Amino acid sequence: MNYDLSIPMQLSAALLPDLLLIGGAMVLMLVAAWRDESAEHQRAVGIGSILLAAGVLVMVLVQGARGATAGPGVIAVDSFRWASDAVFLIAGIIALALSIEYNSRERIDTAESHVLVLFAVAGMMLMVASRDLMVLFLGIELMSVAVYVLAGMNRRSGRSAESALKYFLLGAFSTGFLLYGIALVYGATGTTNLATIGERINTFNLQQTPMLLVGIALLLVGFAFKIAAAPFHMWAPDVYEGAPTPITGFMAAGVKAGAFAALLRVWLEAFPGVYSEWHKAVWWLAAITMIVGNLVALQQRNLKRMLAYSSIGHTGFILVALASGTSQAATAFVFYLLAYTLATMGAFAVMVSLGTSTSPRESIEDYHGLWQERPGMAVAMTVFMLALLGFPIFGGMGFFAKWYVLQAAMQAPAPQTRLAVILVITTAVSAGYYLSLVIAMFMKPRPAGAAPLPPSGAWSRAVIAVSVIIILVFGAWPDPVVNLVNKHSSLGTPAQTAMPRPAPETAALP
Amino acid sequence: MMVAEALALSAVLFTIGVVGVLTRRNAIIIFMCVELMLNAVNLSFVAFSRMYGATGQVFVVFVMTVAAAEAAVGLAIIISIFRHRQTVDLKNINLLKG
Numbered sequence A: 001m002n003y004d005l006s007i008p009m010q011l012s013a014a015l016l017p018d019l020l021l022i023g024g025a026m027v028l029m030l031v032a033a034w035r036d037e038s039a040e041h042q043r044a045v046g047i048g049s050i051l052l053a054a055g056v057l058v059m060v061l062v063q064g065a066r067g068a069t070a071g072p073g074v075i076a077v078d079s080f081r082w083a084s085d086a087v088f089l090i091a092g093i094i095a096l097a098l099s100i101e102y103n104s105r106e107r108i109d110t111a112e113s114h115v116l117v118l119f120a121v122a123g124m125m126l127m128v129a130s131r132d133l134m135v136l137f138l139g140i141e142l143m144s145v146a147v148y149v150l151a152g153m154n155r156r157s158g159r160s161a162e163s164a165l166k167y168f169l170l171g172a173f174s175t176g177f178l179l180y181g182i183a184l185v186y187g188a189t190g191t192t193n194l195a196t197i198g199e200r201i202n203t204f205n206l207q208q209t210p211m212l213l214v215g216i217a218l219l220l221v222g223f224a225f226k227i228a229a230a231p232f233h234m235w236a237p238d239v240y241e242g243a244p245t246p247i248t249g250f251m252a253a254g255v256k257a258g259a260f261a262a263l264l265r266v267w268l269e270a271f272p273g274v275y276s277e278w279h280k281a282v283w284w285l286a287a288i289t290m291i292v293g294n295l296v297a298l299q300q301r302n303l304k305r306m307l308a309y310s311s312i313g314h315t316g317f318i319l320v321a322l323a324s325g326t327s328q329a330a331t332a333f334v335f336y337l338l339a340y341t342l343a344t345m346g347a348f349a350v351m352v353s354l355g356t357s358t359s360p361r362e363s364i365e366d367y368h369g370l371w372q373e374r375p376g377m378a379v380a381m382t383v384f385m386l387a388l389l390g391f392p393i394f395g396g397m398g399f400f401a402k403w404y405v406l407q408a409a410m411q412a413p414a415p416q417t418r419l420a421v422i423l424v425i426t427t428a429v430s431a432g433y434y435l436s437l438v439i440a441m442f443m444k445p446r447p448a449g450a451a452p453l454p455p456s457g458a459w460s461r462a463v464i465a466v467s468v469i470i471i472l473v474f475g476a477w478p479d480p481v482v483n484l485v486n487k488h489s490s491l492g493t494p495a496q497t498a499m500p501r502p503a504p505e506t507a508a509l510p
Numbered sequence B: 001m002m003v004a005e006a007l008a009l010s011a012v013l014f015t016i017g018v019v020g021v022l023t024r025r026n027a028i029i030i031f032m033c034v035e036l037m038l039n040a041v042n043l044s045f046v047a048f049s050r051m052y053g054a055t056g057q058v059f060v061v062f063v064m065t066v067a068a069a070e071a072a073v074g075l076a077i078i079i080s081i082f083r084h085r086q087t088v089d090l091k092n093i094n095l096l097k098g
Helices: A008-014 A016-034 A039-066 A079-106 A112-129 A133-151 A158-189 A194-203 A210-227 A235-242 A245-270 A272-297 A303-324 A327-354 A375-389 A397-411 A417-442 A458-476 A479-486 A493-498 B003-023 B027-052 B055-085
Strands: none
Touching: A008 A016, A016 A039, A016 A112, A039 A079, A039 A112, A079 A112, A079 A245, A079 A327, A079 A458, A079 A479, A112 A133, A112 A245, A133 A158, A133 A245, A133 B055, A158 A194, A158 A210, A158 A235, A158 B003, A158 B027, A158 B055, A194 A245, A194 A272, A210 A245, A210 A272, A235 A245, A235 A303, A245 A272, A245 A303, A245 A327, A272 A303, A272 A417, A303 A327, A303 A397, A303 A417, A327 A375, A327 A397, A327 A458, A327 A479, A375 A397, A375 A417, A375 A458, A397 A417, A397 A458, B003 B027, B027 B055
16 A cells, blocks of 8 residues: 555555544544543543554554555655654553553642543654654654653642753743754755655755754754753653652653654654764763763662663664664664563562552652562562663563664674673673662661552553563564564665765774 | 845854853842743744745744743742742852852
8 A cells, every 4th residue: 555645645544543543532532621630530531542552563563564555745655654653652651551550649639630631642652653843842852842741740749840941941942952953954955854855965966055054953852852962861860769659650651762763763754864963962972871871870769760860771772773873773772672562561560569669669768678578579570670681581571672783783784882881781781780679689687667659550560471481572573573663664775775885883983 | 035144144043042041049040041042042943944935934833832841940940049048049059069
């Protein structure tokens, strides 16, 4: 099936999952506002939101299996889009399930919070589908505005409000950079369509145009804020610590994944012709982010902050895939996102299930001796930590995720040997904090006088079980995921042909 | 057509906005500086659309709409922090480290 995007009906068909999600979310928003706030209403709207997201997920997987393509236009129809959509929807469903439990416990009766998760997911889906900077901008803003509100959802908590304020101010600031970047790229090339930008850069020889290069740099700064790459990461630990725990997981996994998917799409479709110009910047961004994220994570005693810095470290690992700039990198990227999303959301699910409104279980000391009291939770947390570390077999998908990124980096036309070395070394460093949590859970005694652990809710137990199973099953058998992404992938293939001057690794260093 | 002049003015306005965000400590003023950045970009878009046609102007309409939505959410967040702290000065808002 080949969609002709100049015909409105076919454009709508190509956008059907996105339209269905947005339409359904609007209906749910009306339902949420229809009744007074109550715990039951909050739960009902949450379950409705999960059902809607699950329906859209099935639709996305069907579309991915059908392997439709599209002609030129503002929307991309390829397996990269469907695979990324699936990751966003999974992150959204997990966040919704955890939110239902967390909101009941913290007595947050605002049913709208669930609908905002759906809007954020819809924004991410638009971002990864966009082949036009205008659609990209609208997607980013749809996602960001929803997540600003979500960060401040706990209105009784001053920390939540402060987290929302910081996230909002820095998010809006970064939007300014992104937008100026878009304006300058538009000014240099005369179009906002990604494919046309790529063509015009090559046909008009715009590689050295200052306006284009400044525009790309500003775009990169804007994206670096959104994905929390060092040195633009300072907001992330504060915001992650203050936001409600399920939303923190959603921000660390889903929002980051969405911004990354858009970054990859723009860079591989519009800017392959200036690879040698942006490669240096992405190279340094990746190296600094890996080093800063993993080293600072070692010093954290608060689990939320530790996971925040760990997510910054993972940003660096994913940037390695971008630095190699090939279609293989896009496959490695989607696989990494799925593994990372499941492991991160799983770790936050354990925090949600063990926390109470008086004791949120955010410090590492709270997890000492967990094995004696909750062996199941301790084992699940161990799987998530090993997956984030990239440990073979027990870390499941995590190992293959890092393996594919390394493979993409080494097999690129310009092998990224030094980045691969930094990736391996910083992974070894990250064992210092992931394994210390595992050791604390299994070896340390339960502190005397520790508050008893509450019974875990059904929602968080289900999320944890499903995440562990998916991580281990696809860790033993990764081919189905890889094939789903590889099939009919149009993204990045022009990068290999259109890359006129593959910069050797040595040239990337000053 | 004064495109170059408009672009220069837009760059100056954008820089003023960035400097304002980085140096001021009042949440409302920071937010106004962000809006200044967005409107500086709008000026660029309009100037470019003199060269390339309507796309830039369409973009400006989208940016204004999004900025309005962002302002609604942003002011709501600022009000909620004011209810907790009785101030919107970022110096006094340091519950979270860093």
